[in-house]
Amino acid sequence: MAAIRTLRKLCQHSQHQVCKLHTSASRQEAVVISGRKLARQIRDEARADVEKWVLDGNRRPHLSVILVGDNPASHSYVLNKTRAAAEIGISSETILKHTDISEEELLDLIDKLNTDHRVDGLLVQLPLPDHIDERTICNAVAPAKDVDGFHVVNVGRMCLDQTTMLPATPWGVWEIIQRTGIPTFGKNVLVAGRSKNVGMPIAMLLHTDGHHERPGGDATVTITHRYTPKEQLRQHAQIADIIVAAAGVPNLITADMIKEGAAVIDVGINRVKDPVTGKDRLVGDVDFEGVRKKAGYITPVPGGVGPMTVAMLMKNTIKAAKSVLLFPPERVRMAAAS
Structure with missing residues (x-):
């Protein structure tokens, strides 16, 4: 009997330790992804690329x-x-x-x-x-x-997974996810926002085939928009491994909507009046302070996606200088006119 009582105590102690581990893990805040730091990396790569290009004559x-x-x-x-x-x-x-x-x-x-x-x-x-x-x-x-x-033409080529000029902000989001090591293969992704310059291209990059000419993320992507009922948005967010908020609505994504450990990329840029100072300040679409306590990764606003957009624009300029993409003028005129 004494042996059984000792064994029970050991089991209770180990369960208590597991409980403590889960509690401390849930309190751990998200990794804040510095878009400025990643953009600096990309700019350094671009600078080296330009220097070599010019040195080559x-x-x-x-x-x-x-x-x-x-x-x-x-x-x-x-x-x-x-x-x-x-x-x-x-x-x-x-x-x-x-x-x-x-x-x-x-x-x-x-x-x-x-x-x-x-x-x-x-x-x-x-x-x-x-x-x-x-x-x-x-x-x-x-x-x-x-x-x-x-x-x-570039939008069409992107949708067909072909090499092209990718829109800078969606490409910046893609690079944040890739360089941070956030897995996309087989994951659930929510893109909140359907604009043709941001939301739609982000969804295209994340859901398409990773073995194609322009590799995609092989994720299962859901797109929501202004007419998506709030409760449906919540349901989609709660099963999402990655949330990309790009709707232009402050506090659209809150902590109670996301699952623990999700990666949250905030593309929103909104000017709101600070209740304390009375001055305008920039905020995203995500309740940053609330969500960071539950997410695994989060980008800030400012200092998240914004610097990446500029960095990717520089990469596109280098691509253009190298004439990587050459299109027959007649075909371009027909596509633009249709």
Whole structure:
């Protein structure tokens, strides 16, 4: 009997230790992924790539940016892009145009830059004034110079898992996941947001075949949007191994919605008024402080996806300079017009 009592005590002690281990693990906060640190790695790789390219006798890559209007956020984004280009060794120019520029004038400028052999990468900063159709403008940029990856040909090639100019923000999300070592094969992924420039491309990159020309993540991806009922969003989030929040809604994803250990990538950029200071501050779509106590990985806002977007844009500019993607002009015109 004494032996049995001793054995029971040992079992109770070991169960208590297991319980303690689970409790401490659940209290451990998520790994905060530094987009700035990862972007620095990519910029260092890009700088070395540019230096080798120029040492081999090639012309230094050049990026042209068209900026329409006086949107402060757009000016800030463009400044970040040109600073990154200078740091990497890419020459750049910013072409400023007044808000009242006509669509025809803007198209003429794009056509001129398309045919300028000194321009490798070309982007038109979005958003544009209401009187200009963004899709028309995106399709006017030559696909081989389209460093934003928004031309219909580049979007189509991405959807077919072919080598192309990937949109910088989705590519940045992909690189965060890959470089952090977050597994995607066979995993459940929730992408909250269906925009054609962010949500949809992220879903394409994560669900497609990992053995194709442009390898994908082999994940099972669910896309939600503004008309997804809150309770359904919660149900999808609770089974997701990876959540990518890209809806532009503050506090869309909260701690009670996610499963323990999930990787949460916050793409949202929202300006809200700080209740303490009364000043505007940037927040994402995720309740960062709450979710970090339950997630396995999380990206902050700012300092998460944003720096990666700029870094991937630089990679696309180098790709354009090397003429990695060459498209027959006639086929491009037909695709853009259809």
